[in-house]
Amino acid sequence: MTMHVAASRRDEPGERTQIIPRQHHPGETHVMPAVRMPITPRATTMAQRHAGWLPRMWPLAVWFLAVLAVTLWLSVKSTGPLGAVVTIVWTYPVIGTVVGIVGALITRRRLRRDRLTAADDQIIRCKDRLVVVVPTIGRHDTYPALDRVVHSYITYLPECFPKLRVDVVIEEGCEAAEKIHKLAEISRYIRVVTVPQSYHTVNGTKFKSRANNYAHELRIAQHEDRDDVWVLHMDDDTGVGLDTAIALARLIEQQRDLGDKACHMAQGILTYPREHARSRLTWLADASRPIADVTVYSAFTGGGHPLAGVHGELLLVRASVEAEIGWDFGPEAIVEDAQFALIFSRRYPGRSAWFAGRCYGASPATVRDFFRQRERWAWGLIGLSLDDRIPLRDRLYIGYSTFTWVISPLQHLGTILLLGWALGSFDTVPITLLVLPVWALNMAFAIWLYSEGLRINVSVSRRAKYRWWEGIAVILLVPFFSLMEGIGAIRGLIRYLRGGQQQFVVIAKPI
Secondary structure, three states: OEEOOOOOOOOOOOOOOOOOOOOOOOOOOOOOOOOOOOOOHHHHHHHHHHHOOOOOOHHHHHHHHHHHHHHHHHOOOOOOOOHHHHHHHOOOOHHHHHHHHHHHHHHHHHHHHHHOOOOOOOOOOOOOEEEEEEEOOOOOOOHHHHHHHHHHHHHHHHHOOOOEEEEEEEEOOOOOHHHHHHHHOOOOOEEEEEEOOOOOOOOOOOHHHHHHHHHHHHHHHOOOOOOOEEEEEOOOOOEOOHHHHHHHHHHHHHHHOOHHHOOOEEEEEEEOOHHHOOOHHHHHHOOHHHHHHHOHHHHHOOOOOOOOOOOOOOEEEEHHHHHHHOOOOOOOOOOHHHHHHHHHHHHOOOOEEEEEEEEEOOOOOOHHHHHHHHHHHHHHHHHHHOOOOOOHHHHHHHHHHHHHHHOHHHHOHHHHHHHHHHHOOOOOOOOOHHHHHHHHHHHHHHHHHHHHHHHHHHHOOOOOOOOOOHHHHHHHOHHHHHHHHHHHHHHHHHHHHHOOOOOOOOOOOOO
8 A cells, every 4th residue: 555645835833744634534544454474483482582581680790790809909009190081981981880770670670570460472452553654765775674574563563453554654766666565565554655755844854754754744634643543663674573562562551551640652672683683793782782771771761751762663652642742853853763752751751661572673784884873873862962952951861871972982991091102101090999899880881781782682583592602702892892882973973063964874774
């Protein structure tokens, strides 16, 4: 099914851009009957595998004690010219460390509590409508991933959502348009929404935000801006499983009984199965991403205040609330998901949730793509952190975490040793030994992030067992991964300082 609605621009600033005329007769845009894809036994096994998962805290304690013992053994009472520098740069990240640890403990408590109320592999039939929105640039090198994820939606989500529609949002004239329309023919669950080249928003929004805004206005025109309609935002390389469908349905059904305390937005866990990776190096480097959902995002989004932002995958929003906020954030918006979260947090405090459902993405295919991806994120987050249209209290933590990321190359041991060589002293003893436990905690947390994140990614892989070298490699490469992250962040800072036209870089997605 293809939807292409002509666009016209509204001139009144500050109002919702009414691009699409409202229908006079309310419609549900039914897509049944629809073609269902068969569910494999592996999907049920995956759901059962996740049922017993908890973040492990004992490795963090072991690493903390080991690092603290080594630092105390190597420390002396005197300090050199590097003392003041390392005291600041190696202590500064402790706020993020503490937030992450608290988030992990909250996650453990939340998962144990949820097990008392429902089994993770129990099929739930949700009464509300679910609309999956998948924006894609529609290039030939991104189509293989799109094909994979769309098949996952129509395979697993109908088990729990009889009222389902998958909206694949493309730009008019995109190079893979013919392939995408053929993909839509395999099931009437799928609808292709084409954004006309002539479409403009009041604030001049571009890129993915523009596509999201067009799709959101189309839903308004079709009277889907209701409390019983939920919008699931997914990237075009991120699929779902049976466990995802069950977790989504359970969360939505729980809101029905909460009344005025019901949540309007929720975020799940983004994971990276081994078989979706073309590069083992970038796959290991992305081990820190799923654990971020279990720690920082669990603390903030799960606590009702998504002030750390959200990611654009497995982002569930009530349609009536999204209709109020929209995606028209202006031409500078690159990290539209984080900006949406900050606006949501201000308007609906305490109304966001976190759930343990997983989605399945793919790491960048090359190291170059890894740098380009991080560059875009840093560029957008720096701009968002300095956007005075958003109250300072709302962007305070996201600004802190972005600043920590951008200055991370200054915290790298290689940078410190290079500075020590220039100063003629390699003495890294702090000005006070009281900060050594803080250093040990920061370092242990960094190691734990990658090792525990790898554990998550291995658990969602087809072969859910470590290869002999993976656990060792991810720990030994932590300094290298932090350097990779830092290079991407510095590139983003340079792009921001240079100014000029914003660009939305989309990396290749061959798997």
